[in-house]
Amino acid sequence: MAGFEPGSLPDLLPLYYRRLFPYGPYGRWLSYGGVVKNYFQRREFSFTLRDDVYVRYQSFNSPQELEKEMQKMNPYKIDVGAVYSHRPSQRNTVHMGAFHAQEKELVFDIDMTDYNDVRRCCSSAEICSKCWILMTIAIRVIDRALMEDFGVRHRLWVYSGRRGVHCWVCDDSVRKWSSAMRAATVEYLTLVKGGSETVKKVNLTDPIHPFISNSLSLVEPYFEEYALVGQDILGSSESWEKVVALVPESVRESLLREFPKKHDSIQRWELLKKKMEKCKPCHAEWEIMLQYCFPRLDINVSRGVSHLLKSPFSVHPKTGRVSVPIDLRKLDQFDPFAVPTISCLCSELDMAHEEEDGEKENEAEPEPRRRTRDYKKTSLAPYVRVFEQFVEEMDKSRKGELLKRSDLQGDF
Amino acid sequence: MEFSREKRLKARLAGDRRGDLYPHSLQFYLQPPTENISLAEFENFAIDRLKLLKAVENLGVSYVKGSDEYKSRLEREIRKLKFPFKALVEDDYDARRKDHISHFILRLAYCQSEDLRRWFIQQEMDLFRYRFNELTGDLVEKFLKYVNLSYGAISKEVKEKLAVQLLNSTPGLNGAKVEELEFYKVPLQEAMDLFRVRRVYLLNAFTYVPQTDIVAIVLNNYRTKLSKALALTARSLPAVQSDERLLPLLNHLSHSYVGPDYSIQKSIGKISLEHIDALSVKSFPLCMRQLHRALRDNHHLRHGGRMQYGLFLKGIGLTLEQALQFWKSEFIKGKVDADKFDKGYAYSIRHNYGKEGKRTDYTPFSCMKIILSNPPSQGDYHGCPFRHSDPELLKQKLQSYKIPPTGITQILELVKGMHYQLACQKYFQLTHDVDDIGFSLNHPNQYFAESQKLLSGGREVKKEPSEPESSQQKLSSQKSTSSCSIPISSNTEADTELEGLDAYFTED
Numbered sequence: 001m002a003g004f005e006p007g008s009l010p011d012l013l014p015l016y017y018r019r020l021f022p023y024g025p026y027g028r029w030l031s032y033g034g035v036v037k038n039y040f041q042r043r044e045f046s047f048t049l050r051d052d053v054y055v056r057y058q059s060f061n062s063p064q065e066l067e068k069e070m071q072k073m074n075p076y077k078i079d080v081g082a083v084y085s086h087r088p089s090q091r092n093t094v095h096m097g098a099f100h101a102q103e104k105e106l107v108f109d110i111d112m113t114d115y116n117d118v119r120r121c122c123s124s125a126e127i128c129s130k131c132w133i134l135m136t137i138a139i140r141v142i143d144r145a146l147m148e149d150f151g152v153r154h155r156l157w158v159y160s161g162r163r164g165v166h167c168w169v170c171d172d173s174v175r176k177w178s179s180a181m182r183a184a185t186v187e188y189l190t191l192v193k194g195g196s197e198t199v200k201k202v203n204l205t206d207p208i209h210p211f212i213s214n215s216l217s218l219v220e221p222y223f224e225e226y227a228l229v230g231q232d233i234l235g236s237s238e239s240w241e242k243v244v245a246l247v248p249e250s251v252r253e254s255l256l257r258e259f260p261k262k263h264d265s266i267q268r269w270e271l272l273k274k275k276m277e278k279c280k281p282c283h284a285e286w287e288i289m290l291q292y293c294f295p296r297l298d299i300n301v302s303r304g305v306s307h308l309l310k311s312p313f314s315v316h317p318k319t320g321r322v323s324v325p326i327d328l329r330k331l332d333q334f335d336p337f338a339v340p341t342i343s344c345l346c347s348e349l350d351m352a353h354e355e356e357d358g359e360k361e362n363e364a365e366p367e368p369r370r371r372t373r374d375y376k377k378t379s380l381a382p383y384v385r386v387f388e389q390f391v392e393e394m395d396k397s398r399k400g401e402l403l404k405r406s407d408l409q410g411d412f
Numbered sequence: 413m414e415f416s417r418e419k420r421l422k423a424r425l426a427g428d429r430r431g432d433l434y435p436h437s438l439q440f441y442l443q444p445p446t447e448n449i450s451l452a453e454f455e456n457f458a459i460d461r462l463k464l465l466k467a468v469e470n471l472g473v474s475y476v477k478g479s480d481e482y483k484s485r486l487e488r489e490i491r492k493l494k495f496p497f498k499a500l501v502e503d504d505y506d507a508r509r510k511d512h513i514s515h516f517i518l519r520l521a522y523c524q525s526e527d528l529r530r531w532f533i534q535q536e537m538d539l540f541r542y543r544f545n546e547l548t549g550d551l552v553e554k555f556l557k558y559v560n561l562s563y564g565a566i567s568k569e570v571k572e573k574l575a576v577q578l579l580n581s582t583p584g585l586n587g588a589k590v591e592e593l594e595f596y597k598v599p600l601q602e603a604m605d606l607f608r609v610r611r612v613y614l615l616n617a618f619t620y621v622p623q624t625d626i627v628a629i630v631l632n633n634y635r636t637k638l639s640k641a642l643a644l645t646a647r648s649l650p651a652v653q654s655d656e657r658l659l660p661l662l663n664h665l666s667h668s669y670v671g672p673d674y675s676i677q678k679s680i681g682k683i684s685l686e687h688i689d690a691l692s693v694k695s696f697p698l699c700m701r702q703l704h705r706a707l708r709d710n711h712h713l714r715h716g717g718r719m720q721y722g723l724f725l726k727g728i729g730l731t732l733e734q735a736l737q738f739w740k741s742e743f744i745k746g747k748v749d750a751d752k753f754d755k756g757y758a759y760s761i762r763h764n765y766g767k768e769g770k771r772t773d774y775t776p777f778s779c780m781k782i783i784l785s786n787p788p789s790q791g792d793y794h795g796c797p798f799r800h801s802d803p804e805l806l807k808q809k810l811q812s813y814k815i816p817p818t819g820i821t822q823i824l825e826l827v828k829g830m831h832y833q834l835a836c837q838k839y840f841q842l843t844h845d846v847d848d849i850g851f852s853l854n855h856p857n858q859y860f861a862e863s864q865k866l867l868s869g870g871r872e873v874k875k876e877p878s879e880p881e882s883s884q885q886k887l888s889s890q891k892s893t894s895s896c897s898i899p900i901s902s903n904t905e906a907d908t909e910l911e912g913l914d915a916y917f918t919e920d
Contacts, residue, residue, distance in 0.1 A: 097646055150600065151617030178639070181601060184608035207580040209610045 004320030004341040010050065012342045013074040013315070019374045020345055021070065021313055022384045025391045027063025030080075032172075033398045042102075044081030044088040046308050047073055048317075056081075056308075057088035076317045079308035083175075101306035103176050106169035106185065109301040109309065110138045113163060117196070118292045120231055120239065127163050127336065130230040133222055135165050136331055138295035140218045142167065143328065145189060145211060153397060156390050157326040159339055161316025165326065166309060170394060183303040191215075191294050200246050202290045204283040216286055219293045224266065227292045234265035234272075243272075246291065247284040251275050312387065315342045324383035325390065340379040352377035434508035436555050437496040438543040440634055441641075445513045451657060454517060458665055460493045461514035465535040470852050472538050473826065473834050478545065486542055498546060520652055521665035523645040528666055533638055540634055544627055556626070561633060563596040566620065571595060574613065574620065581613035582622055593622045596629075604632050682729040685738050695863035697856045698797045698839055699782060700724050702809075706793035711746030716786055716794040718757075720777055722764055727776035727857035732765045778855045779833050798823070798832040815842050 031040045045058040045066070060066040070078070082101035084091070091099045112119075112127050112134065121130040139157055146152040146169060154170040177185075191212065194201045204212065227233045234240045240259055244252050255275060262268045276285045301307055314323050320341035326334050340348075352374075375384055449457075467489040475482040490497045496507040515536070522532035547555060556562060571578070571590070578590050585593075603619040605628045606612045613620040621629060653659050683691060692704040703721040707713050713721065718739075725735060739761060740753050748757070762768045779796065788795040797806055803824055810820045819842040826835040837853045840846075844866055851862055 095650070097649070100643075148616070149614045151615075177601075178636075180635075180639070181604060184604045187608040188610060188614070207583070209581045210577045210613060211581075211610060213580070 004343045006317060006320070008343060009076060009315075009317060009320075010074070012320075012346050013076070014071070015346050015349065016315065016342050017071045017074055019349060020378065020380055021067075022375060022380075022387060023063060023067045025384070025388045026313065027066070028395070029170075029387075029391045031063065032170075033395065035398065038087070039083055041087055042083045042085070044084060044306075044308070045311075046079040046081060047075035048077035048079075049073060049075055057091060059088040059090075076315070078311040078314045080311045081308040082306045104305050104307075106174050106177060106182055107302060107307070107309050108142060108167040108169075108186075109160070109164065109298050110135065110142075110166075110295055111160075111164040111298065114296040114298070118231075118233075120233075125163070129335070129337070130226075132336060133226040133230065134293065135336075136334070137219055137222050137226070137293050139165060139167075139326070139328070139331060141215045141295050142189060142297075144214060144218060148214070149188075149211060150185070154390070154394050156312065156387070157328065158312045158323050159321070159326055159334075159336055160310060161314070161321045161323045161339075162319050166323075168309075168312070177305075179303050179305050182305070183299060186297050186299045186302045189295070189297060190299075191290050192296050200287070200291070202287040202294070204287055204290075206281070208283070215294065216289070219289055223289050223293060224269075227289075228265040228269055231292070232265050233292065234259070234268040240268065243288060246288050247272070247276070248279055248282055251279060251284075322380065322383075324380070325386040327382070327386045339383075345378045345380055348378040349374060434505065434512065436551070436558060437498070437504060437508065438540060438547075438555070439512070440559055440637055441512065441515050442637070444516050445509075449513065454513075454658075455661055457510055457514040458517040458521070458661070460495075460510070461518055462665060464489060464493050464495060465518070465532070465539070466852065468535045468538050468542075469531075469831075470834065472535075473829070473831055477538065477541070483542065483546075496543075518665065519642060519645050520649065520658075521662045523642040523649065524666065529639070529642050529646075532642070533635060536638060537631055537635055541627065541631055544630060552626075556630070559630075559633075561630060563598050563621075563629075565594045565596050574615075577613045577615075578620060581610065581620075582625075583611055584624075585622065589622075593624065595620045595622055596626070598629055601636075602632055603629055606632075685730075685734055688738070691860075694843075694867065695860050697836055697859040698809075699795065700856055700860075702797055703793050707742055711742050711744075712748070714792055714794075716788060716792050718760070719764070719774075720782060720794040722761060723774055723776040724856050724860075726764065728860050732762065732767065735761050735765070776855070776857050779836070779853065782856070783832055796832055796836075798827050798835040803827060810839075813843075815839070 027040070030043060034040075040063065041059060041061055043059060044056070045060070046054065046056045047058060048054050058069070060069060081088075082104040085098065085100050085102050086094050112122075112131060113124055115131070115134055116124050119131045119134070122128050143155060143157070146155055146167075152169050152171050152174060156168040156170065158166045158168065160166055188211065192201045232239065233243055237260070241256075244255050244259075247255065255272060258271060259268050262271060272288075273285055276282070301309065310323055312323050312325060315321070316323065320343055321336075321339045322342065322345070324339055375381055468486065471482055471485050471489075475485070487497065494507055494510065496504050496511050518532065522528045544552075544555075566574075575587070575590055578595060579585060579587060582590075598619050598621045600607065600614070600617045600619060603612060603621055606621060606625060607614050607619050612625070653662070688704065689708070692701045696704065700721060703713065703717050703724075706717065707721070722735065722739070725738070730738065736758055739757060740750070743753050743757060744750055759768060764774050766774070782794070783796045783799045786794070788800050797809070801809070806827070807820055807824060810823065811817075815823075819838065823835045823838050823842075826832075826838060833853050836859070837849045840849050840853070840859060840863065844863060846866070849862075851858070853859060
């Protein structure tokens with residue numbers, strides 16, 4: 001695989017946008033079946049161009065127009081914003097105050113740097129396979145809550161390209177949520193509270209809400225591997241002191257005394273659990289698990305209806321990795337380091353092209369078809385497949401809704 | 413005979429209609445009023461409601477919402493301002509009408525920005541919550557039906573199946589209560605305030621709300637409706653603003669200070685220049701204390717500071733002659749020579765007193781004005797320290813003024829919540845060692861007047877020239893002694909001259 005150099009972006013991006021970006025399903029996604037008038041046309045996009053030039057309020061008359069513009073501008077980064085009351089590019093023709101954001105997907109941004117206080121394997125800017133488990137846990141917990149508690153159906157989880165994951169919740173009703181609803185949702189999903197000043201960030205009181213108990217049963221299976229083995233949180237006195245600070249005072253002294261007698265984190269955790277049995281009303285054991293593993297959301301990303309978020313299939317300018325959808329059926333096997341970079345994809349394209357040289361190329365073949373074949377020859381293929389399935393699911397349920405409605409109305 | 417019978421019939425009909433219009437003492441304000449009213453009534457209704465909402469805000473921060481203290485004080489305010497309170501429909505028509513109309517007027521003023529909307533919604537919700545909780549007996553059910561908020565209760569079977577989850581998600585319940593209470597299936601969006609703090613069971617986009625928590629649902633519903641309405645109002649505002657009778661009032665309302673403007677100096681405020689240093693420590697609000705200190709230290713203040721402080725001094729009773737003397741003596745110690753002072757600065761001081769130019773007699777700035785307009789930049793000392801100072805610096809300053817640490821924490825909490833005037837009230841309480849400030853702070857001169865009243869035990873403040881010994885004592889007892897000794901001017905002649913002044917304008 002070719003290593004990625006940020007300096008090569010100007011050469012690679014044109015190829016990526018001509019031959020690899022999945023415009024078909026992308027346009028279908030954002031059109032949402034064309035049910036609402038001018039929905040796609042009123043969507044804001046923003047582009048980050050060379051030399052950090054940033055342009056907002058871009059809007060397009062069709063997915064094809066978006067495609068042409070992307071191929072012309074070759075943006076380093078693409079963000080997706082809200083659907084506004086009027087076409088964003090024409091906002092200056094609208095009365096003051098009348099131009100406003102109307103709808104947008106509910107989005108979540110989970111970034112590894114928010115866990116810096118509980119991971120020792122990496123410095124702030126990096127990730128590794130040991131701490132990636134935190135993302136897996138986050139996806140499991142949030143996804144279950146979205147589906148079971150919030151009754152949401154259409155969620156797209158995407159690797160951000162560097163240190164985290166995004167979630168796009170696309171149900172019709174959810175896209176209409178106010179910022180108060182979005183903030184309320186994040187609040188419901190938040191258990192870890194407090195900044196660098198706060199030592200104990202999770203405090204549980206009885207009764208334990210079903211959201212917490214459901215989440216705990218998802219966190220528990222990962223705790224040993226992540227915290228006890230990978231992060232070795234009870235491996236040395238320096239690290240176990242931090243953990244002991246989270247248990248009730250009455251138990252601390254005896255733990256500090258007896259920990260050195262044990263051999264590893266796993267044994268020490270057992271000891272801690274035993275001690276906690278004796279002071280029954282408190283839940284320190286759970287609180288520790290949650291403080292080290294529970295998802296940490298950025299409320300500012302989710303709350304604003306007009307907030308812009310990196311588009312799926314956008315390239316990360318620093319790592320070169322593509323923001324690819326994550327297949328939830330294979331969540332535990334997802335490896336962020338195996339996600340293709342733009343340079344690797346382009347060289348895969350070159351190699352495939354060389355193989356074709358031998359065959360006769362049909363010059364009359366239309367571009368879109370060639371492109372469909374193109375990404376299939378690269379490592380991007382499985383990720384586009386996940387995306388296509390996501391869009392198909394939405395199409396299906398939309399058709400189902402329309403059928404139901406027409407049944408009720410008696411139209412045929 | 414016939415004639416009088418007709419009259420009686422008419423009277424009864426009118427009464428019925430009025431009863432229909434406002435069948436309950438509270439409402440969701442869904443329909444705007446459609447009658448004609450006079451501009452005077454328009455303005456008075458709006459101002460009264462604004463006073464009520466400010467009282468709601470104040471009480472909400474000073475007392476636990478829903479506590480007995482909170483409720484009794486709020487009741488007092490509502491009665492005083494003649495808003496609807498626990499009355500029979502026939503007797504309450506005027507109050508309910510006022511309630512209806514004033515709400516809609518304030519919408520016009522408070523829809524214009526995110527901050528204003530947020531404030532308005534918060535106070536209206538608190539007011540609504542109070543009134544809803546005061547509804548007795550079957551009035552609750554009747555009201556819920558009236559606003560179409562009857563949700564479906566879940567069946568016994570469903571309740572049994574969900575019993576454990578219901579028990580674990582709803583605080584304050586036990587097994588028996590779960591059995592006996594009704595649980596309503598409320599859509600997610602209508603129970604926002606309950607699910608976001610995880611006080612209900614949430615399953616498949618429905619919350620399961622016990623009948624005891626229905627008030628939160630109602631509030632949520634009210635908030636959603638009001639929020640939407642305000643957004644709509646903002647969009648139609650240009651049409652309203654084109655009515656030139658209304659525009660000044662509406663602008664005034666959202667920034668307004670609705671109290672005495674301290675343009676006329678009362679005898680309680682007469683001060684002598686010798687006392688100013690002591691007074692700045694004892695009776696000045698923090699903003700003026702800060703300005704006074706900066707003036708003493710730097711022998712100069714920039715324009716914003718001169719305006720804010722100069723007008724304040726005028727409001728506490730400093731005469732024009734005293735003012736000229738005060739500022740000149742300070743500025744001369746700095747880089748300004750006497751000549752330059754007379755030519756430049758003296759002119760603007762006289763201007764402030766209405767002696768130059770268009771002869772507008774400017775009124776001292778209210779808290780609202782200081783907080784909202786003309787923020788200080790580098791080298792400025794004006795503004796409101798609770799609003800404009802870095803919290804860390806504010807903390808240090810309060811520490812240097814020997815404010816107890818718990819008091820400082822309370823003040824900083826209020827600042828964090830953007831309750832700047834309440835923070836200043838707290839400062840008053842701490843510096844005067846009282847538990848209850850006894851008034852709602854809106855104006856720096858009000859702070860001064862109340863402080864003087866408190867310190868003099870309600871008596872009139874001693875006038876300076878007759879007691880030189882006590883003023884000497886005051887001077888020596890304060891820590892920050894500047895070496896100047898301003899000659900005591902006999903200003904009785906100047907006083908009488910000013911007393912005759914009438915035309916006072918409010919500068920906006």
